[in-house]
Amino acid sequence: MPHSNTILLNTLAHEMRQPLSTIESIAYYLELALPNAEPRVAEHLTRLRQLVAQSGWILSDALTLSQAGAAAPEAVDLDQILRAYVSEQTQQDSLGNRFNLHLDGGPVWMDFRHATQMVSAVCRLLGGAARPGAPVAIVTDVLASGDVQLRVTAVGLMGEDCSPAAGSGLILDCLERMAAANGASLIVRLSDPSCLELTLALPAAPQLTAEFSAFLADEQREPTAPGIL
Numbered sequence: 001m002p003h004s005n006t007i008l009l010n011t012l013a014h015e016m017r018q019p020l021s022t023i024e025s026i027a028y029y030l031e032l033a034l035p036n037a038e039p040r041v042a043e044h045l046t047r048l049r050q051l052v053a054q055s056g057w058i059l060s061d062a063l064t065l066s067q068a069g070a071a072a073p074e075a076v077d078l079d080q081i082l083r084a085y086v087s088e089q090t091q092q093d094s095l096g097n098r099f100n101l102h103l104d105g106g107p108v109w110m111d112f113r114h115a116t117q118m119v120s121a122v123c124r125l126l127g128g129a130a131r132p133g134a135p136v137a138i139v140t141d142v143l144a145s146g147d148v149q150l151r152v153t154a155v156g157l158m159g160e161d162c163s164p165a166a167g168s169g170l171i172l173d174c175l176e177r178m179a180a181a182n183g184a185s186l187i188v189r190l191s192d193p194s195c196l197e198l199t200l201a202l203p204a205a206p207q208l209t210a211e212f213s214a215f216l217a218d219e220q221r222e223p224t225a226p227g228i229l
Contacts, residue, residue: 009066013059024052054167057124061170064117071111071181075205078148079103079140081119086138089123098135099123105140105148107205110182118178122152122198125171129196130154143201150200157194175200 027048034041086099108115126136134156143149172188175198179186185201 009062013063016059017056020052020055024049027052054128058167058170061121061167061174064174065170065177071114071178073109073111073182075107075207076110076112076115078108078115078119078150078202079105081116082138082140085116085119085123089127098133099127100135100137102137102139104142105150106142107207108148108202109205110184110202111178114178114182118175118200121171121174121178122150122200125168125175126152126154126196126198128168129157131156142204145201146204147201148204150202151197152199153195153197155195157196 027045031042031045034045037045082101082103086101089099123136123138130136134154137151137153137155139149139151139153141149175186178184179200183203187199188197190196
């Protein structure tokens with residue numbers, strides 16, 4: 001993106017955050033002022049806050065794309081980042097999606113900033129596709145190749161037509177850019193009309209790769225009879 005466009009996008013994001021923050025504050029005030037409001041009114045106020053948050057993330061994702069630079073890989077504990085993100089989201093939105101964690105992936109070799117942005121993007125994409133309260137499974141494990149796999153599955157999609165939520169295209173663009181910058185592969189598939197799955201294969205940190213290779217070598221080595229060198 002040309003430098004002038006990047007400056008313009010930064011200015012736009014900065015200017016938009018103030019009115020979005022004001023709208024969110026008004027929604028919070030109305031929730032406090034109308035504690036006995038009809039369920040439908042409370043539902044609309046909650047939806048209003050969710051839309052404000054969604055708009056903020058659309059701006060953030062656009063900035064991420066405009067400022068994408070070269071990756072500076074290091075050993076990153078992806079499982080820890082996932083736990084922290086899900087814990088924070090659970091505290092902020094108890095009525096949102098239920099994230100089920102099954103984490104056994106080990107450290108990955110990627111840019112730390114990209115890793116945190118990737119976790120947020122993946123969870124927002126799948127969480128936004130599923131109906132509120134529908135389960136979203138997050139699984140990490142180590143593949144036979146030594147790569148670390150992150151698999152996120154949403155069951156019970158929002159809307160029968162499976163139309164993507166606003167900002168989904170930007171999220172996917174961000175994920176593709178970060179995957180390419182960090183030597184990862186990305187697959188998104190709709191396995192059936194109610195199940196969306198995203199899979200990322202990420203390079204393991206060098207130490208983990210070496211240990212895994214040594215383990216395979218030990219497993220494949222032919223047994224030696226006792227007393228024979």
